[in-house]
Amino acid sequence: METSEDIRTTPRGFYCKLCSIHTPNRPSLEAHLKGKKHQHLCRLRSKRDAQVESSIYVSGIKPTTSRTELAEYFEQFGPVSEIIMDKDKGLYSIIEFSEVKSTQAVLTQLEHRLQGLKLRVKPREKKEFKLASKPPDAKKSHINLEKLNYDLCQTASVNEQMQKVVETLQLSESDQNSRELLAELLEEVFTEFLPDCQIIPFGSSVNTFGVQSCDLDLVLDLENTKAFQSQAKKSEKKGEHNSEDGDSEDSILPEIDLNTATPAELLDLVTAVLRKCVPGVYKVQPQKTTRLPLVRFIHRDLNLQGDITINNRLAVRNTRFLQLCSGLDSRVRPLVYTVRFWAKQKHLAGNPFGGGPLLNNYALTLLVLFYLQNVDPPILPTVEKLKSMACEEEECVIDGWDCTFPSQPISVPPSKNTDDLCTLLHGFFSFYSKFDFSGSVVSLREGRSLPIASFLSRDEEMPDTADSSSSKHKKAAGPKLGPVNILDPFNLHHNVAGNLSERTHRHLLRECSESEKYCRSLQYQRKSAKGKSWGLVRLFAPRVEGGAGSQGGTERSLKISVPFQASVLPESLNKKLSSSGDAFRLIWFEQLCSAVEALFKDILKCTPAEEPVSTQEQNKTGGGEEEVNNNDSLEGSSKQAASKPGKKRPLPAEESSSSSSSKGKRRRLDSSANLPEKACWFWAQRHKVWAGRRKVRRDLLKTSDEASKPEGGCRSIESRVTQCIVEKEEDPKDLVEFKVDAEVLGGGENTKAVLKFTPTNDLAGYFQDFFHFLESFLPKMVETLLSKPE
Secondary structure (H helix, E strand, O other): OOOOOOEEEEOOEEEEOOOOEEEOOHHHHHHHHOOHHHHHHHHHHHHHHHHHHOEEEEEOOOOOOOHHHHHHHHOOOOOEEEEEEOOOOOOEEEEEEOOHHHHHHHHHOOOEEEOOEEEEEEEOOOOOOOOOOOOOOOOOOOOOHHHHHHHHHHOOOHHHHHHHHHHHHEOOHHHHHHHHHHHHHHHHHHHHHOOOOEEEEEHHHOOOOOEOOOOEEEEEEOHHHHHHHHHHHHHHHOOOOOOHHHHOOOOOHHHOOOOOOOHHHHHHHHHHHHHHHOOOEEEEEEEOOOOOOEEEEEEOOOOEEEEEEEOOHHHHHHHHHHHHHHHHOOOHHHHHHHHHHHHHHOOOEOOOOOOOOOEOHHHHHHHHHHHHHHOOOOOOOOHHHHHHHOOHHHOOEEOOEEOOOOOOHHHOOOOOOOOOHHHHHHHHHHHHHOOOOOOEEEEOOOOEEEEHHHHOOOOOEOOOOOOOOOOOOOEOOOOOOOOOOEEOOOOOOOEOOOOOOHHHHHHHHHHHHHHHHHHOOHHHHOOOOOOOOOOHHHHHOOOOOOOHHHOOHHHHHOEEEEEOOHHHOOHHHHHHHHOOHHHHHHHHHHHHHHHHHHHHHHHOOOEEOOOOHHHHHHHHOOOOOOOOEOOOOOOOOOOOOOOOOOOOOOOOHHHHHHOOOOOOOOOOOOOOOOOOOEEEEEEEEOOOOOOOHHHHHHHHHHOOOOOOOOOOOOHHHHHHHHHHHHHHOOOOOOOEEEEEEEEEEOOOOOOEEEEEEEEEEOOOOOHHHHHHHHHHHHHHHHHHHHHOOO
16 A cells, blocks of 8 residues: 555545545555556656756846757756746746756856856756646636526516626626737737737627627737838838847847738747747647638636737728627617527537537627618618718728728617517517528628629629729639628628538528527517516527427428539539529529439439329329429420320420420520429339448449549449449349429528428338438439539
8 A cells, every 4th residue: 555645544535635536445545546547647746856856947047048048058067958948927947957967067066157147046946746737718608507597587578688698798897908908918029029010909809799708809910010121121221220129139020021921921920929928828829721810829817818810901890890880779789699699509609619610700790780781670771871971081991892981870870760679689580580591692781682693603793892993803702602691791702601501501590490489479578477487598498309399290301402502513504593693593403403313313223113193193183283204304305205104294385396306405594484493203213222332332442543532422433332232132123112302492491402202112111211311312412413514
């Protein structure tokens, strides 16, 4: 049994001070002492003790003394393994030697001098070894949800609840002060190396929508520094004496030309200053691959995470815009705070690791502002109207983008809208539960949704983006289109929701719809007389899956949605869709139907099936007038026969005459034409193409020169996988027969194609397995076929 000072007897058993662990009895203690953690800490403590024995403490050095100079002096006593220099508390250093005898040699010498100064040298102080605790998490939220819910239930109305949310979540005065002090400290340090530079806070910390634990976003503005450097170079050419700033050996400025430096070089410069010269800063990490390169850091004493970007003047202007909107109406802040917190509770926002396919706070705030531009009467004016209210001194153009708006809310007439917060929050969910995100682009500049067709052609010049006198033209960049498209108010090439996935898009719509239904109930509008949760408390609660309202039924579960995604379409098709106006959805649907048919016929080796008798009788009575049996695709020719399985039913006489051309010739696509909005197929599957598919795919790629791609990412690979499965089956037989109904949904709903599957013959019970495979395989494969048509 170990009897060292690490073990202490307690009324509950034994306590190990080294590991901070309680054990109830001696057998448990013995097991702990032999364990990996205790043994590791013992070895670590021995190593630290050895380091202390071979180290000395040196003070009295000059501020300009470098590690190299210290090493050169003390190496006369023996090899130096490490030098630790303090940059926070004072001018001292710890010199660690490779051997203990070197330490003894230094301490034996009575006097040490370096750079004309007498050094104070003494043995390194031995401190008690303790298990290092993890630094506090700078991203940790300090919100007590239970207390917040209790406080919300005690209020008298939803309006008061929304005000309580603001009071609870907003930055305190001390938080604001500490952030201002840190920004001032950073500016003071950076101006030592980059004269006349500015550190400007932006984002949540200063735009009036900040919450506890939010990051401190900063911009390093080097415009004045560039002018200073240019002037210094001119003076140098004239032979004039440089200033002390230019001659200082510590200055970084002479080493880099700010006018020609790359973003990576500037980031390295910022990183060097933060690491070496700013007290209390650690975990300094440059991020060079993000859309806007930045340097992340954490301040230890303030427990605050921050990041610095360079010359990001648009971000500062966006912050001023949000400040203006907040000051225009007292209802803006409570609505923004409530929607942000709702989105976080519903897992639509607030990714703890940053990035990812979730909404960021800026995108959520713009959604709220856009909604307030569209209520009747409007609460907020459009950006274009704000521009007309600005005076000449307030005109602002940044990077070619017109960023003009009034600097003070008093310049904007107040809104005539009198809706309370409770009504506005309900309206927000109602507005976006029906919003056509996929077919529209949210524009705060115009205060309306723009048709996505006008953004599909990437060669076209963007709308008027700047003052007419500006010589810059924004061509060919365009915003990155996705399931949700929200244009930045000023940089019209930036979709602030461009990172969202189709899954997050569906989640957003579902949660808006569920919240809109709840807001119609008395549980939202009235305080519970029985002390139950009500109002925002129930709105913020996570949705319970499998409840009474979540029973989807068989029919709902047999549908697969394929969203419209302009970003995956070839450039030629995007140009065609762009010129087709409102008919672009139906043209895209025609292309999608061709891809779906190719998937079933060529890739999964399905065969056309007989149309069930009941369906034929329904068609004869007029029940299926709008459906087109599309096994030969919407582009097929007129050689069809209703008696043959898998063929189109005869078209009306006028359509037959116009489509009797050679095979493969497309029907003329006119924006005014009544293009089909529905299609259907009847298929039979004779092979278990879903069973063991991934294994067959892996084995095939081992002997193939083709590169590995995600399942559904390559037409040729998937076709060969199916062929291998088919060849291995000895006795193929009809496993399932099924009907596929396709419909394009647009207008007020999401632009997407919905494929409804109905089994018509499934005696062996294989259809559910087949459909489960299609749920993940079909959308990805269709996307691949649309992006690379043959």
